[in-house]
Amino acid sequence: MDRIPILRMGEFLLVTIQVDMHDQLAVSLQDDLTAKIVKTGAKGVLIDISALEMVDSFIGRMIANISSMSSVLDAHTVVVGMQPAVAITLVELGLSLRGVTTALSVDRGMHLLRRAMGGEEAADVRGQE
Amino acid sequence: MFVAKSETLPVRTEQDIVVVRQTVRKLAQKASFSLVDQTKIVTAASELARNTVVHGGGGSMQWEVIQDGGRTGLRLTFEDQGPGISNLEFAMMDGWTTGAGLGMGLSGSKRLVNEFEIFSEPNKGTRVTIARWK
Amino acid sequence: MAIVQSQIADILKKYEDDLVAEWVRELKASGSGKESRISETELFAQAKEFISLLQKAAQGDGQNTNGPEWRAITNFLSEVSKSRVMQGFASDETATFIFSFKKPLFARLRTEFGHDADALADETWLTTELLDKMGLLTVRAFQRAREEVINRQQEELLELSTPVVKLWSGILALPMIGTLDSARTQIVMESLLQSIVETGSETAIIDITGVPTVDTLVAQHLLKTVTAIRLMGADCIISGVRPQIAQTIVHLGVDLQGVTTKATLADALAIALKRSGFVITRDAVAKRS
Helix, strand or coil, X not given: CCCCXXXXXXXXXEEECCCCCCHXXXXXXXXXXXXXXXXXXXXXXXXXXXCCCCCCHHHHHHHHHHHHHHHXXXXXXXXXXXXXXXXXXXXXXXXXXXXXXXXXXXXXXXXXHHHHHHHHHHXXXXXXX | CXXXXXXXXXXXXXXXXXXXXXXXXXXXXXCCCCHHHHXXXXXXXXXXXXXXXXXXXXEEEEEEEEEECCEEEEEEEEEECCCCCCCHHHHCCCCCEECCCEECCHHHHHHHCCEEEEEECCCCCEEEEEEEEC | CHHHHHHHHHHHHHCHHHHHHHHHHHHHHCCCCCCCCCCHHHHHHHHXXXXXXXXXXXXXXXXXXXXXXXXXXXXXXXXXXXXHHHCCCCHHHHHHHHHCCHHHHHHHHHHHHCCCHHHHHHHHHHHHHXXXXXXXXXXXXXXXXXXXXXXXXHHHHHHHCCCCEEEECCEEEEEEECCCCHHHHHHHHHHHHHHHHHHCCCEEEEEEEECCCCCHHHHHHHHHHHHHHHHHCXXXXXXXXXXXXXXXXXHHCCCCCCCEEECCHHHHHHHHHHHCCCCXXXXXXXXXX
């Protein structure tokens, strides 16, 4: 069965969703991602949905779940590139995905992740003094 | 008003839900719906198709391209012979969910379309008809 | 009845040229070609086409104008109505196109059936019924064409009245003017979101100074827009919040969900710049002069 590839970029994991996902594929992504976070000790996850032309409640919940799960595993998640039509539809559907950090582009997303991770390191250092 | 074209698709597996999305997307594009309107009806169709598969035990979707005095519309009817919904009013409320935290998406879908009709009774199955006009 | 029907077709054929000429004369007399919105040549062409199509259609079932033989002529009348709308005619002027045909046609009926009162009465009734249907058809087609024009103009007006403005690199502003209804909000939302993507702007300021009232519905629309902007990864500030609006929002119990609101666009811009990391300094020399 095909699975969505998860790329590793330094301390980040990058997922680019380009296909029209059937439910099982979405569930597999959740499993694969959480497993990989643990395996690699990644501190940041970037999910690129700029190619997704539709996000329904199932996929929306999956995104929210991934964000929560990775948070429990001490990693930050940023979802980037939501298309305007998708955003409008999600809002109308009643999903606001509160708690999920979003960014306009991969660049901005990386920036946010680095800032989030950098902030923690600084805090750790201060804590040790 | 009359029906210009029509076809029925099976909605029994997860893969069928994907087919529903792709079919509805193509139909909406052909009817020259705006991108936002296309996305809305494809999303509504995805929600209802999933309900049919997950809660209705599988069923079918009939699509119809409809015309009324010069405007074109797309009408979709999802039908299953599943357990039906015992409390429709409750199900149509925002935030009502069933089972493993999976929302029925009915109230949400209703907001995405121009016309929405639902018939459902315990043990008599469910039929949801939605329509969106250009 | 069938015998009477085919006679209309024959009459039309027999007197075609005269009918066209007299009809156009009637039309001009009633003022159709007066302001030269439509040329005599065009009137002639339309009259001729109508008679020829009517003749063909009348050879079939004259009672049922929904039948296939009547499609050509109904389409023709729709087109004529549409062009009348474009040329600025009123709906009654358009129906007159059909009704002024009665006089010349009835004159011919009298010629043909003058000797037989019953036949003349029957034929006149059938003909008048037919032409009345045609007349009503043109009016309906006229109205529909007119509505299409109005709808299109409304859309264009909506787009024009909600321009998205770039205030600074990464900061967009959307001054809303007038009432915020559902249709307006949709268009506004779409164009703002599209601009955000195209310019990669992270902050959008929605200024509601020009919005007269904010009720629950308007507040909902605004909130939807804000939520959509956030979902995309940008941020939103609402400016132009007058004291009355602030009171309304509190009284209605609207949850702004942490959206920053500012009384003026200037304040909103200041915040947006700060959030984006811009610092504005004033040159001491310039200040003095």
